[in-house]
Amino acid sequence: MTAKQFAVGERLLLAVVFLAGIGTLGIEMVMPRMLAPFFGTSQPIWAVVIGMTLVYLAIGYRLGGLVADRRPDWRLLFQLIGWAGLSCAVIPFIARPILSTAQGALRNVAAGGFLAALIGVILLFAIPVTLMAMVSPFAIRLQLRYAADIARAGRTAGTISALSTIGSIVGTFLTVLVLIPAIGVASTLFLFAGFLVVLSLIGLRDPRGLLLVITVVVLAGAYQLTTGVIKAADCRNCRLIAEFESDYNYIQVAEQEITYSNGVVDRRRVLILNEGLAFHSIYRLKYRETGDPLDLLTDGGPWDYFTVAPYLYPDTDPADVRSLALLGAAAGSIAQQFLAIYGPDTIIDAVEIDRTISEVGRRYFDMADGSPQAPYFTTYNEDARYWLATTDRRYDVIGMDAYHQPYIPFHLTTVEFFREVKAKLNPRGVAVVNAGRPASGDDRLVNALASTMLAVFPQVYIIDTRFNNAIIIGVNQPVGDGIVHFIENAARIDIPALQLVMAWSLYEGRFGPLREFTPEMAQFRPFTDDHAPVEQLIDGIIFSEANKMVR
Template identity: 25%
Template sequence: MLRSEKIRLYLTVFLVGIAVMIVELLGTRIIAPFYGASLYVWSALISVTMLALAGGYFIGGYWADQAKKSHLSLVIACVALCIFLIPWITRPVLLVTDSFELQLGAFLSALILFSPCLVFLGMVSPMAIRLSSLVLEEVGTSAGTVYGISTLGSVIGTLFLGFYLFPRVGSYQILIGLGVVLLILSGITIFYEREKSKTYIFFLSIIFITAVAIGILGLTNVHRNSSIHSGGHSFKILSTQESLYGWVRVIDEPEKDLRLLATDSSIIGAASIHNGQNRLAYQNIVPLLPLLAKHAIKHALLIGQGAGHMATVLKSQYGIMVDTLEINPAVAQAATDYFDFMPTGKTIIGDARYKIRHLKGAYDLIIHDCFTGGAEPEYLLTVEALNQLRSLLSEQGMFVLNFVAFAEGGKNSALASVAKTIDQVFPYQTVFISEPSKDFNDFIFLATINNFINLNKKSLHSIQKAWLKQRLFTIDKAKGIILTDNFHPLAYLQTKKANYYRSTLIGWLGTNLLIR
């Protein structure tokens, strides 16, 4: 093989390596709005990728040995066609797999949506090895070079996608762009393939035309209507933005005077449309927090800003300056644009575990509200993470954490694990349930360093005291484990919760709002 032909072949392998990682990483962005971005979804995508590539290696190796011609251009064209089909089949595939539980549904969705193009991508490397090996003695060198270049392409693809494309371009546009690049690559490859028959060129042309048509129609069909009727409810999508951390939507349900802030499959903010008042029940405890504190609260930190209602209440009622820490800039922007949130302290954008290392206390109040109905960032609720937060808290300060789980009479293992972990860092802990009549609930943990929470303080009215005491909740901590950076299996412990939350959300909002 001529040196120029080898370079062309290695460039093909390099681009295929890029394509593999783009498809794998985009997979989570496409499935997450329906199944969440939990460890289960990532495990499903990685497993499907490895399985499909393994199948492609076997098929490609067999084809390379048996076929008289390479047909590499055909394989690459088939990849493009499969990629162009993904935006079209995503909705029906997710609807079909919805009848399964979270783990199996996520796996089957990934298998159906992404394995066809990944199998074809896997076929390229063994075919390239066969083409680049003139004699038996060169097979080892050729195989090492091909897989090395392919892996390098995967690295470049990962960095390019994560650092450059994701913040600037939508997932489906990236997919379609990738398909276009592969179609061009297929067209270039056919001119270097020898002994091309008319039948082969005709068949390849049909695939080309079909892929181009599907790609163009798919690109024009990316955006959905803003008004949706589902399950007897009428919704209006005010804003949709794809961010580094998933889809952020602002949704109105006029019949209920309700405005929602959603990220993927989680509701993280709710307000009345006409007056902007908070509609999330668990946040009703926030106005009482300064009354429960031993000393006056002057400076607070809110981790997980959401729609910003908690920070607004603390400022408007008590004049407390609240610094907000939000990982998703799209959420922070939506809170300002659609929920009239005005920062009262520093606005910090970034991952909490990184940002809190650079904050300086002392805060009189820290509210930790990152645990929603969807996927949970377990690493934010380990002994190590809580110790970092304690270091930012004043000696008389209060730590507050919201956690979603089933009550199960206080014997829920996830709930017990949270309580047991907090015990490792804070000597005093009081737990409230948001809505005592329900099993599925928000639980609010109040923890301090030096003293118990006093529910009989004179600063509380009798109605407020009764309201709080009615919501006191006892947890059997023996059912839990201590969560650490080394071992924090909350995703496993919360499987039942994740399935219930998702089914409830679908029953309310319908699939149209969760599938693009």
């Protein structure tokens, strides 16, 4: 080989390695977004994505080295890239049936979501990621063949590894920040498929490679013509009316019909995120007709109880509740109840990290932030803890409903976080946390959060909702016998919606009435920013519940 041929071959090979790195990590970053509608984006699911990607890379590196040693041929390298692209183009067609089947088959099995996600990743992404991993060792072998100089082996391997890594970095940010938000998951996969088969065609310089390009184009067109919704709304008596993919979530809006014992049918809008384990907002459409705060109540769902938390203080009137900061606003259920009960001049600062969810709230849930009907209702699309640290306001109520089912962001569960919350409360303010528990009543998460709050607030109270959730309330200053104050305030208040929720709190809690959480009840060390094993705790609850079902 002449020096000129060597230089051209070396530059082309390095360019291929860089471009292949873009494709490899681009494909990987599609994985969690494709899994999210079925299994969520919890840590175990990310463990599946990262762990199996590393497995595929290890297998691909090994296979690439073996194949390259036996047949160090340029054409074979580009054929591998073309096959990887073609396999990407097939994924959108088979993803939904595979993931739906895996989700349904393992729904009631211990660690079912983890196992189902594992099956999905193995079946969908093993081929393209493994094939793309073969590129780097193959390129090193070809480069050494051109160099014919063992003294350059280390430099060659280092250069190729560095270029592959840089390409992977570009692929990561390009996919997450540009492609998925702009064109969606399936189109991103088709784009990478086309990119890889075109790269293969350039390297092979064989007109027959056009068949791969045409195949990918036909598959992409067929998918756009035949695709429907990503998945049906996974709730009883629900009809899907809209779905969206945001930077953070797969979002569904559904209409649900609830038939009461008297035969009355209640229509409502529900917000469902990702795998659909829970509703994140409910809006009863009857309120549009009546304007009655009673018609915003959700039959004892957790949203209903935030409005009654201030009444643990003695001699509290509705006129005393003038401001709310809501961390985890979703589509505005809690904020709407505050406005309906306490009046349109109530100051509400709602924090929702996902801008698309806020837009969905305005479009489908009549969320009135910034409107003439609610001039002091503002939504901030930021991280809740960052926003709290940077605001200079103080509030009568700071509510936390930042679930990402079934998990809570760990940094919203710690002593340091609750100290920040306490510092932003008015003297007679309250901090309110919505904590989930399974139907069996496993109280570990509730106890851990209450134990942590008790390390910050002088007194902590628990309201059990009519469903499974617990509402944990920390008071900014000692209230004495908060239950007696709550009963006395309930007797004086003349707002029917507040009266009803306060009665539920006292007499209809699923696991007991309103009660104080005392130091003797604490079973957990307070969570801190350094050590907050909330995911491990919730995983333990999930495993326990699944084992009960298996037995």
